[in-house]
Amino acid sequence: MRTAVVGAGSMGTIIGALLTRGGEDVLLVDVNEPHVKALNEKGARITGHMELTVPVKAITPDAMQGPYDLVIYLVKTTHDEQALPEILPHLGEESAVITLQNGVPEERVAAVVGRERTLGGAIGWGATLLEPGVSELTSEVEAMTYDIGELDGSVTERLQRVKALLDKAGKAEITTNLAGIRWTKLMANVSFSGLGAALNCTYGEILDNEKALIAATTIIVETIKTAQALGITMEPMQGVAPGVLIDIIRESEENALNVIRMVWGRHRDLVASMLQDLRKGLRCEVDTLNGYLSEKSAQAGVPTPVNDKVTEIIRGIQEGRYPLSFDNLEMIEVRPLREII
Incomplete structure (x- = not known):
């Protein structure tokens, strides 16, 4: 599954690193150019409750070349107006976008990328970006959970595939009660x-x-x-x-x-x-x-x-x-x- 982690800040860096280590085809996307440069030159370094450095591929949004099968969307909600339209040209008919942002963002994301493409989920852990390329895991490893679901509460094949993917960066559970x-x-x-x-x-x-x-x-x-x-x-x-x-x-x-x-x-x-x-x-x-x-x-x-x-x-x-x-x-x-x- 060709995957883009869009908004590869503190948490996206860790997710992208762990998915890459797990053998997935992952691209980290972020507007922070020094961060992108450090990721490409030194790899993604995780500190805190996990010590790990993983070579990764990172780009800025203007260098995206879709389509991507899955976009893991982690952009701060304050930047949605700019970021959501930027990913739209890189989505195919079968592409999915899972928003793991804070708050209740699904309807806002679906309004731009389409309800048929939109999945949602909540992350149960935290991280802090210490410097370009370095993210500190501030929760215990056992707390690295994801609860993910379809907007209509159904359990689909694509949701199962996303679960299997995220299981390489923690433990994902499927919910029928996303709200x-x-x-x-x-x-x-x-x-x-x-x-x-x-x-x-x-x-x-x-x-x-x-x-x-x-x-x-x-x-x-x-x-x-x-x-x-x-x-x-x-x-x-x-x-x-x-x-x-x-x-x-x-x-x-x-x-x-x-x-x-x-x-x-x-x-x-x-x-x-x-x-x-x-x-x-x-x-x-x-x-x-x-x-x-x-x-x-x-x-x-x-x-x-x-x-x-x-x-x-x-x-x-x-x-x-x-x-x-x-x-x-x-x-x-x-x-x-x-x-x-």
């Missing part, structure tokens, strides 16, 4: 990733601060309640069903926080992609993550005050009104978890 998977991933994005961006910290620093942990858990509850109001059945995250967390909170707030520590503890070193962008002075994906939840919760009539505040803080950092600082936690008001369920 539920997406909202579970959104829950992770807006809680720990969103709060990490607002506070300039890793997941581990949130886990180690009681107020920050309660804030993250509150956003998790806000996401669950919004999904329920919208009629979306969220899927379990690493074996924990979101609805069960509400029941645990009713019984014991401390037990609920321990569950959160268990689920997110495997990602202590993770630096959210939004925070990576903010540290570089770039626009981040707040509008398609925390901002998206604020929009959907308002439509559903579900109050989400903590997520709304985190959204406002991230936008404030982006606009230069707030500093990148853990002290931003002082701006966030939290209540006992039992009062919000």
Whole structure:
């Protein structure tokens, strides 16, 4: 299967390297010319929870020559307007595009490349691009999971082929409830990733601060309640069903926080992609993550005050009104978890 990893940044570099090591015909595509140059000259180097260097083939988008059988689409949602039209000429009638972006991007991708070509999926791990050609795996290797699906929930031959491919870069599972998977991933994005961006910290620093942990858990509850109001059945995250967390909170707030520590503890070193962008002075994906939840919760009539505040803080950092600082936690008001369920 001729495959292009489009948006070969921190995660795309690792995926492309592992697929190449697995014998796949893979091309890494990225607009970052120094990164592309380093990949071609020195190979893709993975550090952190994995130490590996793999010779790879990399190009910038203008050098793409299709058609490609599969495009693994990992471009930041802030660049979709430019990137999606660029891949369209390189797709054949039987080509597929699987978006593994953050948020809920399938409809946006399908509008450009066609619903018949579009697959979706959620990645269960994180990475940080340290320098051109070098990406740090910030989650444990065992957490390198993918949940992938067709837009209509069917299980097709092409989906099985994509699963077999991604199994060479972790462990892929097929879902018949892509919307539920997406909202579970959104829950992770807006809680720990969103709060990490607002506070300039890793997941581990949130886990180690009681107020920050309660804030993250509150956003998790806000996401669950919004999904329920919208009629979306969220899927379990690493074996924990979101609805069960509400029941645990009713019984014991401390037990609920321990569950959160268990689920997110495997990602202590993770630096959210939004925070990576903010540290570089770039626009981040707040509008398609925390901002998206604020929009959907308002439509559903579900109050989400903590997520709304985190959204406002991230936008404030982006606009230069707030500093990148853990002290931003002082701006966030939290209540006992039992009062919000």
